[in-house]
Amino acid sequence: MKISTKGRYGMTIMIELAKNHGEGPVSLKSIAQTHNLSEHYLEQLVAPLRNAGFVRSIRGAYGGYVLTNEPSKVTAGDIIRVLEGPIVLVEGIEDEAPAQRELWVRIRDSIKAVLDNTTIEDLANHREDTGISDANMFYI
Amino acid sequence: MKISTKGRYGMTIMIELAKNHGEGPVSLKSIAQTHNLSEHYLEQLVAPLRNAGFVRSIRGAYGGYVLTNEPSKVTAGDIIRVLEGPIVLVEGIEDEAPAQRELWVRIRDSIKAVLDNTTIEDLANHREDTGISDANMFYI
């Protein structure tokens, strides 16, 4: 159970755009360089975001991407759903025993709550934290 | 972002054992038949559960598996972690920008809370629900 690079790099793009909101377009090249990612790969990820209307592109030299909407109006869920597809925690959940279904529903609801209540403005404004040092802290 | 059949079928096994707790061993064959799954595949999934000490096996005719501990002492997290591996929501999270890390941490915490607060006793005792008909309800 993982979030793939699609969702992750997509979030990276959107947070960068949120940070530069109102200050002109940001190129994928600059984002790729800052985060040490493949520009070509980011192109593929930004396409669904554009098709979904979350970003607008400005072509040509000194072009790039800008957010269509205010960062406070865009949730992490909007982005993750577009990039990871409509998230099915469990394939064929309707065939499962009600006992088990209960668990998936609980997990689904908790993830949903986080995704829909976290905006990219929240994330873009996030201050440096104290630095979590324990590697195990990243495991569920 | 999905829970694979490993975690799902593993939960199926454990809930069945919880339902039959104190009433002798349950064979994988019976579980496979009840839930229309491959017995051979279940064998592979039950091995890690045995190695982790969550179930005890009784070999030979009329054998099967029994829970090692009380169903109220076994959480969904115990099972999912053994079968899906220690869950890393995001690979290399420590390399990510703090802004983004914040999101993964929030999601991780919410999933963790559900997994660690749901026991297989809870699930085994779950009563038939009213039946959710909307297929979209299963998407996050």
Place this chain on the structure above:
DNA sequence: AGCATTTCTAAGTATTTTAATAGGCATTAG
């Protein structure tokens, strides 16, 4: 003792997903 039942172990395989890479066309600022 012998047989059916069941666990245990290892190997193989088709399919899908992931995470890119490659190559090139289209558009636009300076």
Place this chain on the structure above:
DNA sequence: CTAATGCCTATTAAAATACTTAGAAATGCT
């Protein structure tokens, strides 16, 4: 005109998933 950028399509290597196949080992029942 040219460099910088977005846009589009195809290909691919590696890994994960979801099994299947084959058979050995243990045990209860008759």
